Amino acid sequence: MRIMVVDDNPIVRAGLQAVLERVDSVTQVLQAGDAFEALETAAVHSPDIVLLDVSMPGRSGLDILPELVGRMSVIMLTSNQDPELIRQALDAGARGYLVHGQLGANEVAGAIETCQRGGLVLGREAADVVLNPENYVPPNPLREQVSEREAEILDMAASGLSNREIATRLFLSERTVKNYLNAAYPKIGAHSRAQAVSSWLGRGRGR
Secondary structure, three states, X not given: OEEEEEOOOHHHHHHHHHHHOOOOOOOEEEEEOOHHHHHHHHHHHOOOEEEEOOOXXXXXXXXXXXXXXXXXXXXXXXXXXXXXXXXXXXXXXOOEEEEHHHOOHHHHHHHHHHHHOOOOEEOHHHHHHHHOHHHOOOOOHHHHHOOHHHHHHHHHHHOOOOHHHHHHHHOOOHHHHHHHHHHHHHHHOOOOXXXXXXXXXHHHHOO
């Protein structure tokens, strides 16, 4: 079984490759650092399963998802927990949605095997969107004002994670996380982290 890992973070790709190479059914692990490379690699090597990140520079994972499904199984494996993105990915044909900051080697291997058998692979966040549609929250209008990465970090900050915790989950430095937050503040009319979180929660979730 050939697996392709698509993520713009080389550390994430290397970590997943190390995990996947220990899975008996995996015969080859391919890597792609962006959407364009992913499409080229898919066309040449025809992987069986693609682990696809959502947020990437240029074209996002969601942008190329329709070009991959049908020819191969696609599992969104990302740090983005936004319910709207989860819904969009599953509606577009993804066979699963997992948040990699909360997965170990056994979980990744299990997801691959489930997908290979034709099953749907859902992490806790995705399962909640599918099984509890009444809890669905409309898209945060502030997302249109910031980049995908800034929105991802604001989501984590709003969930109570510190800059250090965010940095660990996203394989970034604390300084980089702080820079992303500082860049996002003026875009959403905030002057501090507390104000940004309050605006993000209040205007985005109707609280």
